[in-house]
Amino acid sequence: MSTAELSTWLDIPRTHPFGVQTLPYGSFTTPDAPRRRVGVAIGDAVLDVTAAAASLLPGRAGLFAAGSLDALLAAGSRAWAEVRAAVTMWLTDERYRDAVAPLLVPASRATMLLPFTVADYVDFYASEHHAVNLGRMFRPGSDPLTPNWKHLPIGYHGRAGTVVVSGTPVLRPSGQRRTPDGEVVFGPSTRLDIEAELGFVVGTPSTPGQPVRLADFEQHVFGACIVNDWSARDIQAWEYVPLGPFLGKSFATSVSPWVVPLAALAHARVAPPPRNPRPLPHLDDADAKEWGLDVELEVRLNGHPVSRPPFAGMYWTAAQQLAHMTSGGAALRPGDLFASGTVSGSEPGQRGSLIELTWNGAHPLVLPDGTSREFLADGDEVVITAAARGPGGTTVGFGEVRGLIAPAWSR
Incomplete structure (x- = not known):
């Protein structure tokens, strides 16, 4: 039954x-x-x-x-x-x-x-809409996607020790950044952002040196949760060349307290978007189980809905991310967490980060109380929820991930 x-x-x-x-x-x-x-x-x-x-x-x-x-x-x-x-x-x-x-x-x-001990934390960059939006902002007049983007799921390692459960206050991070006039300073981030994502929780470990096949995804991944990958865009912009994100993303990553088993998501599985070019064999899921997921996220800022990102449009699936993550021989451990990257859709109201919603601050969000936001202010609260299609017209809920921005630590 x-x-x-x-x-x-x-x-x-x-x-x-x-x-x-x-x-x-x-x-x-x-x-x-x-x-x-x-x-x-x-x-x-x-x-x-x-x-x-x-x-x-x-x-x-x-x-x-x-x-x-x-x-x-x-x-x-x-x-x-x-x-x-x-x-x-x-x-x-x-x-x-x-x-x-x-x-x-x-x-x-x-x-x-926090429901489990986070062993390793990896964050991907799997939404084509999100990647294209950022490319258009920062590389106008050129191809918005980097040459490698459609060949492999791009990702980076984060700090497992800064993954926190929903409701944990998020202190505004401080770091080195460059001001608009070119001065290099140290201080609290002025461009604090969110990233609405899903995270996948690894259970069964793998053998070092032995890649995990696409077909073995369900044998290793226990379930999914909601992730808010808080990002200090000004710190990130100054530090990320040439090795990628570091302090701009390592101060806090919030996860929902509930982990939804993969078994509960069987009816939410859908075909991912068409891929061109066709991925290399270890990432080619044309003849494998479909691991696109029909999950709708909602982002609220101070109680006001600002975005409804659709996960079904993600270019790279979690199964491909896991296969890529282990393709070089890295082993999985119980408690590994890997996140999808920002979930963004094709419409302006489906963007999963403030940098997209405000187009890098050029078009601030106006909230019902009359205030506006380019990026997050101290005292702001962000709540991300998610739900998937369940059997027989039911809904599979993920709960919520909630975070309140607290002022930077004062020396």
């Missing part, structure tokens, strides 16, 4: 983005029980999976004992399928109601934590 045909004994509207079709995983505490636990979101509640597995799935209870997703990620795809099937049964079979109901915590009482 598919999840579209399943009904839960909880009182949850079928339209709820955290219905039985989703069942995302996270890590949480509550005021009365500060010990970290693994949870699964169901409606407006969180199921304490750490406690439930101890009595209902003892053979897998060790995967949840530490309260993070680390052990589950490392357990591999067979364990992921077994646990998801068990949790689905607990929440849909009346026989489990008495055992499971006491383990449901109102989501409003849960404090969400």
Whole structure:
């Protein structure tokens, strides 16, 4: 029986983005029980999976004992399928109601934590619309795409230690930058930006020196989350030649607290855009499973919607990104996180960064309170949400990633 045909004994509207079709995983505490636990979101509640597995799935209870997703990620795809099937049964079979109901915590009482230990963090640059927009801004009169862009997924390594969970304040970074009159100064960034993205969480490791094939994507990737790759555009512009982003992107990367399993995204899979030229064999997915994803993101600035980026138009898929990331022999580890890069569509209202929405500050956003923004101001709050098509007309929700800009640290 598919999840579209399943009904839960909880009182949850079928339209709820955290219905039985989703069942995302996270890590949480509550005021009365500060010990970290693994949870699964169901409606407006969180199921304490750490406690439930101890009595209902003892053979897998060790995967949840530490309260993070680390052990589950490392357990591999067979364990992921077994646990998801068990949790689905607990929440849909009346026989489990008495055992499971006491383990449901109102989501409003849960404090969400970073759900897993981030081993490595890689960020890609996979939206052709985003890349073309930036190319037109900074290389007018020439080809907006660099010669390599349609041959491989361009990316860079970030700092895993600066990945933070939604709700963590984002301090405005300081760094070296060049002013419009050419003076080189050090100080707080004046062009702080967002990047609305999806992130993919690796579970099963790979062997050093052995590339991961496109066909093996599902064996290694556990699920997806929302990412806000905060960017200090002025610091980035001064530092990135010749080795790419560094301090302009390493101060904070926010992720949503819920990781949506790949299994929940089966009905959201779509064909990616046509590729020309055809990718080299290790990236050629013409005869492979389609890993474009029909996911709609929404960006709100101080409560006001400013963009709705569509993920389905991303030129490079997550499967291709994983294949490229390992093609030189780099090994995967449980907890590796790789992000899609800014999600932008073909329309102005679908751009996933302020540098695009304001065209590098030339056309500021005007907010309902009458204020305008070229880039982020202290006190601004950005919230990014995402949802995918689910089975039988349902919606698979990702939750949100939220960040409030705090003033730069003062020496």
